Structures are given as C-alpha cells and as structure tokens.
Amino acid sequence: MKKTIHFTLNGQKRSIDVAPTEILLEMLRERLGVKSPKCGCDRGDCGTCSVLVNGRTLRSCLMLAVEIDGAAVTTIEGLGKDGEMSPLQKTFHERNAFQCGFCAPGMILSATELLARNPEPTRDEVKEGLAGNLCRCTGYTPIIDAVLEVSRKSGEGK
Amino acid sequence: MADHKYIGKSAVRVDGKVKITGAAQYVDDLEFGPGLLYAAIVESPHAYARIKKIDPSAALKLEGVVKVVTGKEFPYRFGLYMHDRYVFAQDHARFVGEQVAAVIARTPELAKKAAKLVKVDYEVLKPVLDVETALRDGAPLIHPELGKYQHVPWFFPEKDTNIAHFRKVRKGEPLKGFEDADEVFEDTYTVPRYAHCSIETHGAVGLFDHSRRLTVWAASQSPHTQRHLFAEALAPLGITHNDVRVIAPFVGGGFGGKAGVSMEILAASLATTVQGSPVKVLWSRAQEFYNTYQRQGVVAKMRLGVKKDGTITALEQKLYWDAGAYVEYGANVVNAAGLSATGPYNIPNVHIDSVCVYTNLPPGGPYRGFGYSEFLFGLESLFNEVAKKLGLDPVEFRRKNAIREGDILNYGGKMNPSGLHECIEKVAREIDWGKKRVSSDPKKAIGKGFSLFWKAPAMPPNAASTAFLKFNEDASINILVSAMEIGQGFLTVMAQIAAEVLGVPPTKIRVETPDTDRNPYEWQTVASHITWSTGNAVKNAALDAREQILKTVSRALDRKVESLYVEDEKVKSREDAAFALPLRDFVINGIMMKDGTFRGGPVVGRGMFMPEFASALSDPKTSQGGKPNVHYTVGASAIEIEVDRETGKIRIPKVVLGVDCGKVLNPELLKGQVTGGMLQGLATVLYEEMRFDDKGRLLNANFTDYKIPTAMDVPDEIVPIFVEHEQPDGPFGARGVGEHTMIPAAPIIANAIEDALGVRIKSMPITAEKIALALKEAAALRKEEK
Numbered sequence: 001m002k003k004t005i006h007f008t009l010n011g012q013k014r015s016i017d018v019a020p021t022e023i024l025l026e027m028l029r030e031r032l033g034v035k036s037p038k039c040g041c042d043r044g045d046c047g048t049c050s051v052l053v054n055g056r057t058l059r060s061c062l063m064l065a066v067e068i069d070g071a072a073v074t075t076i077e078g079l080g081k082d083g084e085m086s087p088l089q090k091t092f093h094e095r096n097a098f099q100c101g102f103c104a105p106g107m108i109l110s111a112t113e114l115l116a117r118n119p120e121p122t123r124d125e126v127k128e129g130l131a132g133n134l135c136r137c138t139g140y141t142p143i144i145d146a147v148l149e150v151s152r153k154s155g156e157g158k
Numbered sequence: 159m160a161d162h163k164y165i166g167k168s169a170v171r172v173d174g175k176v177k178i179t180g181a182a183q184y185v186d187d188l189e190f191g192p193g194l195l196y197a198a199i200v201e202s203p204h205a206y207a208r209i210k211k212i213d214p215s216a217a218l219k220l221e222g223v224v225k226v227v228t229g230k231e232f233p234y235r236f237g238l239y240m241h242d243r244y245v246f247a248q249d250h251a252r253f254v255g256e257q258v259a260a261v262i263a264r265t266p267e268l269a270k271k272a273a274k275l276v277k278v279d280y281e282v283l284k285p286v287l288d289v290e291t292a293l294r295d296g297a298p299l300i301h302p303e304l305g306k307y308q309h310v311p312w313f314f315p316e317k318d319t320n321i322a323h324f325r326k327v328r329k330g331e332p333l334k335g336f337e338d339a340d341e342v343f344e345d346t347y348t349v350p351r352y353a354h355c356s357i358e359t360h361g362a363v364g365l366f367d368h369s370r371r372l373t374v375w376a377a378s379q380s381p382h383t384q385r386h387l388f389a390e391a392l393a394p395l396g397i398t399h400n401d402v403r404v405i406a407p408f409v410g411g412g413f414g415g416k417a418g419v420s421m422e423i424l425a426a427s428l429a430t431t432v433q434g435s436p437v438k439v440l441w442s443r444a445q446e447f448y449n450t451y452q453r454q455g456v457v458a459k460m461r462l463g464v465k466k467d468g469t470i471t472a473l474e475q476k477l478y479w480d481a482g483a484y485v486e487y488g489a490n491v492v493n494a495a496g497l498s499a500t501g502p503y504n505i506p507n508v509h510i511d512s513v514c515v516y517t518n519l520p521p522g523g524p525y526r527g528f529g530y531s532e533f534l535f536g537l538e539s540l541f542n543e544v545a546k547k548l549g550l551d552p553v554e555f556r557r558k559n560a561i562r563e564g565d566i567l568n569y570g571g572k573m574n575p576s577g578l579h580e581c582i583e584k585v586a587r588e589i590d591w592g593k594k595r596v597s598s599d600p601k602k603a604i605g606k607g608f609s610l611f612w613k614a615p616a617m618p619p620n621a622a623s624t625a626f627l628k629f630n631e632d633a634s635i636n637i638l639v640s641a642m643e644i645g646q647g648f649l650t651v652m653a654q655i656a657a658e659v660l661g662v663p664p665t666k667i668r669v670e671t672p673d674t675d676r677n678p679y680e681w682q683t684v685a686s687h688i689t690w691s692t693g694n695a696v697k698n699a700a701l702d703a704r705e706q707i708l709k710t711v712s713r714a715l716d717r718k719v720e721s722l723y724v725e726d727e728k729v730k731s732r733e734d735a736a737f738a739l740p741l742r743d744f745v746i747n748g749i750m751m752k753d754g755t756f757r758g759g760p761v762v763g764r765g766m767f768m769p770e771f772a773s774a775l776s777d778p779k780t781s782q783g784g785k786p787n788v789h790y791t792v793g794a795s796a797i798e799i800e801v802d803r804e805t806g807k808i809r810i811p812k813v814v815l816g817v818d819c820g821k822v823l824n825p826e827l828l829k830g831q832v833t834g835g836m837l838q839g840l841a842t843v844l845y846e847e848m849r850f851d852d853k854g855r856l857l858n859a860n861f862t863d864y865k866i867p868t869a870m871d872v873p874d875e876i877v878p879i880f881v882e883h884e885q886p887d888g889p890f891g892a893r894g895v896g897e898h899t900m901i902p903a904a905p906i907i908a909n910a911i912e913d914a915l916g917v918r919i920k921s922m923p924i925t926a927e928k929i930a931l932a933l934k935e936a937a938a939l940r941k942e943e944k
C-alpha cells in the first residue's frame with residue numbers, strides 16, 4: 001500500500017514511504033519535523049499551511065503527500081541563502097509586517113511566488129496575490145507595503 | 159519632555175527573526191516524543207439537555223484507546239470570577255458543542271473515531287436562546303444552583319433567575335436629568351456574537367508525571383491565571399500551585415480568546431487520568447468557533463436627555479448581554495461595560511443597568527474591546543441621530559459633551575489626563591469634516607462618520623505584574639516576565655524600557671515567553687494593561703539593576719554615586735569625562751580590587767507593580783465609591799465611505815484614528831495596532847456575525863461561512879494620529895491602547911452610511927444586503943407619503 005516518494009525539500013534530496021491517504025501537511029510536520037507550515041483550518045481557507053511546490057504555493061492541508069513525488073518543495077526554512085534571510089523576510093522584519101507571526105511563513109511564501117511571477121505588481125495585484133492567506137493581526141497594510149517595497153528595491157537594482 | 163534614546167523609537171521586534179524564519183514554536187509545534195496521547199471530545203449535540211447515561215464500552219473496545227473520561231471523574235465547579243463551570247458537563251449540557259466526555263487514544267484519528275462510538279443518552283430540554291426569553295417570568299433556569307455559586311465581591315447574581323450579574327450605575331439624579339431635558343430620545347440597538355478567529359486555534363498539552371507534577375503547555379494569554387485555576391479546580395486530587403507548571407510558547411493570535419481558562423482545563427484534567435503520558439488537546443477550526451469564549455451579543459436600550467443647545471442632561475443605558483451557558487469570565491465584560499457605558503462623555507446624570515444573562519449558547523468571554531465596542535455602536539449611533547434632530551453638527555455635539563481631565567466619572571472618580579479634545583480636532587481636520595464630497599459616479603453616495611471612544615483596563619484591583627532582569631557576561635540582558643507576546647510587540651517594548659534605563663540596546667536584550675516555574679508572576683495579558691503594568695515592573699527591575707551597578711562602581715572605585723550614570727553599555731561620570739567603565743567588565747564578575755578581592759557580582763534586578771490605588775468595592779446600588787478603573791485611554795475616529803446606492807456595497811477610501819495613549823513607546827508597533835485593530839473592527843460591522851439556528855447550533859463554524867477580512871478588504875488609507883498626554887503612573891508616560899483601535903469601527907461606519915444614504919441601521923452587522931433592504935424600505939415609505 002505504501003509508496004516511496006522522492007522529492008527535494010529545501011534543496012535536499014529526500015525519500016519517504018507514504019500511505020496513499022497521507023496529507024502533505026501532516027507528513028511535513030509530523031514525520032519530517034518541518035513545523036513552519038501551520039494548520040489554521042484544515043480545509044483550504046487560511047493559507048497558513050502553504051508550501052512552494054515547484055515554485056507555486058499550494059495548500060499542503062489539501063494535498064496528498066504522494067502528489068509531491070519528483071517535485072521541489074520549499075518551506076520558509078529554505079528561503080534564506082547562506083544564513084541570510086531573503087529580501088522579503090528582511091523587509092517583513094523591518095516593517096513590522098507580522099505580529100503573532102503565525103501566518104508569516106505562508107504569507108511570505110505566497111509573496112515570494114507573487115514576486116517571482118510578477119516582479120513589479122501594482123498594489124491591487126499584491127492584494128489579490130495575498131488574498132488566500134489570512135492574517136488576523138496586521139490588517140494587511142504593512143504586509144502589502146512590505147511586498148511593494150521589496151519589488152521596488154529589486155527594480156532599482158536592475 | 160526628556161530626551162530618550164530607545165523610548166519612542168521604532169525598535170525592530172525582538173521576536174522578529176524567530177518568527178520570520180519559521181523558527182518560532184507554537185504549542186502544536188512542540189515535540190513530546192512517542193508517548194504522546196491524543197484526546198478527542200464527545201460533544202453535546204443539544205443546546206440544553208439532561209445527560210441520562212454515558213456508555214463508553216464500544217469506544218473502549220478499539221485497540222489503541224487508552225481511556226474514556228466523563229464528568230464523573232471531575233465533579234468540581236470552578237471559574238475565574240464566578241465558579242459556574244465544570245471540566246466536563248455534569249448532569250446537564252448547556253450548549254451545543256459542550257464537552258461531555260473525552261477519549262484518550264494513541265493517535266488523533268483513533269481518538270476521533272472512538273469519540274463517535276461513545277453513546278450518550280440525553281433528555282432534550284427546551285433551550286433558552288436569547289435574552290428576552292431568558293428574562294421572561296417562568297423561563298427555564300439554566301443554572302438553578304446560581305444562588306450557591308462562589309464569585310468575586312463585585313458581582314451581583316440574582317438567584318432563581320437567569321441573571322448571573324447585575325451591574326447598576328447611578329450618578330447624579332437621572333430622573334431630574336430627564337426632567338431638565340428639552341428633549342428625550344430613545345432607541346434600541348442590537349449586536350450579535352463574534353468570534354476572535356486567531357489563525358492559530360487553541361491547543362494544550364498536559365503531562366502529569368510520575369512524581370505528580372502537572373505541566374501544561376498552552377497557547378495562552380494567561381499562564382499564571384491558568385496555573386491558579388488548574389490548582390483550584392484540581393485541588394480535590396491533592397494538586398497544589400506548587401505542583402502545577404504552565405509553559406506558554408508563542409501564541410498565534412489572542413484577542414482575548416486565549417485569556418482565562420477555556421479548553422486548557424481539559425488538557426490539565428485529562429493528564430491526571432493517564433499519569434506519565436502527555437496528552438494533547440488541539441481544537442479544530444470548528445471547535446475554535448463553538449467551544450471557546452465568544453464575544454457576547456447585546457441588546458442595548460437607550461434614552462438620552464438633551465438641551466436644545468446639545469448639552470446632554472441624562473443618559474439611561476440598559477444593556478442585556480447574551481452571556482451564554484457559563485459566565486465565569488463573561489460576567490466581567492458585562493461589569494466593565496456597565497461602568498463605562500456613557501462613552502467618553504461628561505454626563506451629569508446617569509442610569510446604567512448592565513445585565514449578564516445566561517442563555518444556552520456557547521460561553522461568552524473576553525474579546526478585544528471587552529464590551530466597549532458593543533455599547534459604543536448604539537450610543538454613538540444615537541448621538542448622531544440626536545444631533546441631527548437638534549440641527550447640530552455631530553462633531554460639534556460631541557465636542558460639547560466630551561469628557562475632560564478632572565471630570566467626574568460614572569463611578570465617582572476623576573478622569574485622568576486626556577487629549578480627547580485634541581484628538582477630535584485632529585481627526586476632524588484629517589477627514590475634512592464638514593466638506594461633502596460627491597462621487598462622479600451617480601450610482602455611488604459618499605458619506606462620513608465620526609465617533610469618540612474610550613476604554614479602561616478591566617481588571618481586579620490587585621492585578622499585579624513582576625519582572626526579573628539578569629545580566630550576562632557580555633552585558634547582554636535577559637528579562638523574565640510572564641505577560642505574553644500575542645503579536646502586539648510586548649517583548650520588544652519591554653526590551654526598549656530596560657534599554658532606556660540601563661543604556662544597553664534592545665538588540666542585546668532577550669525577553670521570552672513565560673514558564674510559571676521560572677518567570678515571576680503576572681496576572682494576565684488582557685485589558686491593554688501590560689505595556690503599562692508590566693512595563694512599570696520591568697522599569698522597576700531595570701532601576702533596581704542600575705542602582706546595583708552604580709553602587710558597585712561607587713564602592714569599588716571610590717566615586718560618588720550621584721556622579722555616575724549609564725550610557726552606551728558603560729558606566730560614566732558627570733565629573734570625569736574620561737571615565738567610562740564597560741558594563742561587560744563587571745556585571746557578572748565584579749570589580750577586582752588592588753588586593754585581588756572582588757566587589758559586586760552578577761547583577762539581577764527585580765521589579766513589581768501593583769495599582770495600590772484601585773478598588774472594586776462600591777455601593778452595589780449605584781457603583782459609587784470605588785476606583786475600579788486605573789485609567790481610560792480615549793480617542794476619536796472618522797471614516798469616509800463610498801456606498802453603492804443599489805447594492806449597498808461599501809468601499810472605504812479613508813479611515814482616521816486619533817488616540818491619546820500617553821507617551822508612544824514604539825510608533826511602528828502602535829501603527830500595527832491601528833491597522834490591525836481597525837480592520838478587525840470594520841469586519842464586525844460590515845460582515846462578520848455568528849449565526850445560530852433555532853436549536854442553538856452555530857451555522858458558520860468555518861472561514862468559508864464566517865468570513866474574516868483578506869488583503870482585498872483593506873481600506874485605501876488608514877491614518878493613525880497619536881496625541882501624547884502622558885499618563886503620570888505609566889512607564890515613561892504610556893497607557894494602554896491595544897484594544898482601542900477596533901472599538902469605534904462600528905459607529906463610524908453606521909454614521910457614515912446614514913450620512914451617505916439617510917438610512918439608520920440599528921443592528922450589526924451592517925451588511926450590503928441590509929443596506930439595500932433599508933434603502934428599498936425607505937423608498938417605499940417615501941412613495942406612501944406622497
């Protein structure tokens with residue numbers, strides 16, 4: 001019944017035996033000890049369980065572990081490089097773009113995907129891009145501002 | 159004003175990196191090893207029922223099920239302010255979703271499966287689902303034993319009724335006040351129940367080890383209160399405070415929901431039945447909606463007496479709160495709101511009844527705003543109506559009656575320093591009050607709304623805070639406190655306070671979440687009081703440490719203590735510019751003397767704060783005589799909306815919130831409170847609402863049906879205005895502000911809608927459908943009149 005799947009997790013090759021009904025979020029948290037994807041609703045409403053699968057944010061509470069066979073999975077632990085936080089992480093930190101922090105991993109992954117797809121989004125595009133990630137603390141304004149700031153800065157760098 | 163190096167600056171969060179890298183651990187992220195057991199709850203499907211029999215046999219047959227626990231094992235009553243609840247329902251279940259039993263099993267799936275197999279026989283009773291029914295003569299009694307319940311001295315339950323607490327406030331001569339009025343206006347406003355919707359659900363893990371030590375890890379705003387309540391509730395098992403330890407990791411949002419004790423008692427109690435094994439209880443999103451504290455609904459009946467010139471002569475407020483099945487915490491919301499239900503106005507004659515009513519709905523409890531948002535909706539809506547009828551500008555009407563420093567409060571004390579009038583001016587200017595904008599789109603109407611707000615911390619008069627502060631070899635510091643970082647930035651602000659006193663940058667100061675064994679006492683992280691209260695304790699601890707440092711240097715190096723001060727991690731001298739002794743040289747090891755002996759040693763500061771002037775004792779018939787509130791934080795808020803004349807859909811170009819929270823300690827964090835609190839408040843008035851069916855079942859226990867705001871729902875512009883009239887007893891002049899930012903949201907919207915469309919909506923939420931309907935009705939009425 002169990003199937004061995006192979007995938008990369010934050011750049012490292014992994015393989016694990018999974019049952020066909022096993023949920024990706026549970027596998028990551030309970031079996032691989034990756035705790036940054038959180039369970040806020042367990043039904044696709046909140047986005048705290050988001051992970052990047054081949055560069056797209058997907059809700060790991062709605063995915064089966066077998067679906068990531070062969071894929072590249074990134075969680076927030078995998079965003080930084082050489083011990084440095086990613087520009088989005090840094091700006092979120094500097095701009096107080098999170099409070100309790102529970103939504104932050106999912107939110108930053110969504111923002112990462114958004115900027116990868118659309119490096120210079122408008123304010124409305126940022127709002128749309130983040131609409132699937134709930135945050136009860138910040139009122140979103142500082143989050144939207146932080147994403148726009150990163151996009152502006154990287155634009156200047158070109 | 160003194161020049162500050164760290165206070166008033168936007169220091170970056172000390173809990174920033176840990177959260178933004180995914181390293182922060184919340185309760186469900188902690189590891190408990192292979193021995194961890196999981197509990198699933200058997201819940202009452204009925205709003206009111208007698209439990210005839212519980213048969214666990216089928217559940218117990220499943221392999222991997224360890225235990226089924228029912229109310230029989232824990233026949234104890236407990237609660238925060240009133241002992242009216244149980245660990246598990248005893249002979250009666252009083253709301254849909256109430257815990258009747260629990261199954262403990264080796265996996266969560268198994269526990270859930272087995273919980274479905276527990277057979278409970280109920281005799282279904284007719285539930286009481288609203289306050290009117292509950293208050294009717296002959297209504298079924300939800301707590302027939304009410305007269306016997308233990309409670310704090312400032313509660314006044316009425317036995318053999320469903321009234322759990324009745325707060326009466328009488329100031330001046332209300333009768334005469336109404337006689338003196340030129341006109342009297344009255345109306346009724348209603349507010350439904352709301353859910354906190356922290357993105358992290360409640361969770362707790364209990365371990366009762368073989369030495370009979372009970373440790374609970376909980377997503378908590380109140381670790382010490384939890385320790386106290388666990389010890390009280392479980393005292394019959396021989397458990398004492400000394401046996402209980404509560405560890406609170408990071409919390410994924412609180413908003414009052416994780417204050418006091420709700421489901422955590424289950425983890426604590428269940429742990430005692432499986433000694434040696436940790437047990438996890440984790441709420442699902444649905445349980446988070448129906449079995450934690452909810453914000454209580456209220457029916458507010460008001461009468462206002464006014465002179466023609468707009469002077470208020472008297473106010474009568476009758477607030478009937480739907481407090482739910484257990485009110486051990488919620489009754490204090492009723493109490494606090496009752497004491498302050500005039501809003502920030504100087505009203506000479508006041509008659510307030512704030513009535514806490516039992517119903518067969520889930521327990522009410524603390525929610526950001528603690529009753530103030532609820533009464534303010536009606537009050538500030540009525541004020542607008544009154545101003546309109548008197549032909550006065552609504553802001554002018556408010557200005558005329560707004561409270562000032564030294565004015566007499568409802569319970570007799572004096573109003574603290576207040577920049578309310580300055581807030582009114584600044585907010586009115588920012589929203590361009592008095593200038594009517596017309597939309598270029600004929601389908602859209604533009605309106606503006608205005609409201610004042612206030613709130614005081616609602617806390618027992620002896621709610622205290624303490625702090626330990628210890629230096630490390632490199633002159634970095636650890637601060638130990640037991641208030642919680644629930645997102646507001648508390649840890650950072652505590653670091654700033656200590657930094658200011660000790661001349662050590664906040665980046666070298668660690669403040670972490672508490673463990674009741676290690677960290678000193680704190681009452682709870684609620685009431686917007688910890689910046690003020692714990693801030694004072696931390697400041698005192700830092701002053702204590704500073705004194706030790708300066709005395710050591712004085713003693714060892716023979717310098718006058720008065721000449722010494724700390725700056726940039728050094729002790730310096732006002733008399734000798736060349737003297738600069740780095741703290742790291744001696745804060746652990748002391749200072750070596752010529753003979754090789756040492757003076758000083760590890761520096762450890764301690765600080766405590768308790769508002770010794772507060773008292774909850776007063777005349778129960780009038781509430782006069784005590785000093786229940788330590789201070790009020792006040793402000794004004796305004797909004798501009800653009801509303802579709804047909805669909806009622808609203809867009810918000812601009813919101814302004816002006817608040818006087820005393821000295822602003824960290825502007826960036828405070829702005830975060832404004833943007834977050836305001837959106838949370840706007841959602842309560844525009845679309846959120848808990849909807850129950852006629853059997854008391856919650857119809858929208860998920861984020862699809864109970865919609866909370868997304869990034870798409872943000873106002874175009876939120877302008878925070880900070881007015882700083884310092885609080886004399888606050889750390890560097892600060893007072894509380896966390897809750898206030900959502901309190902005026904409902905009335906500013908309601909008033910703006912009326913301004914735009916001429917319809918007054920008297921029940922929350924004011925959804926687009928409600929507006930569209932009201933517009934239709936108004937049009938029909940106009941036709942009839944013609």
Ligand code: FES
Pocket residue numbers: 038039040041042043044045046047048049050059060061062
């Ligand atoms: S937990 Fe997956 S979307 Fe909420």
Ligand code: FES
Pocket residue numbers: 098099100101102103104134135136137138357410411645
């Ligand atoms: S920071 Fe708390 S949910 Fe977003």
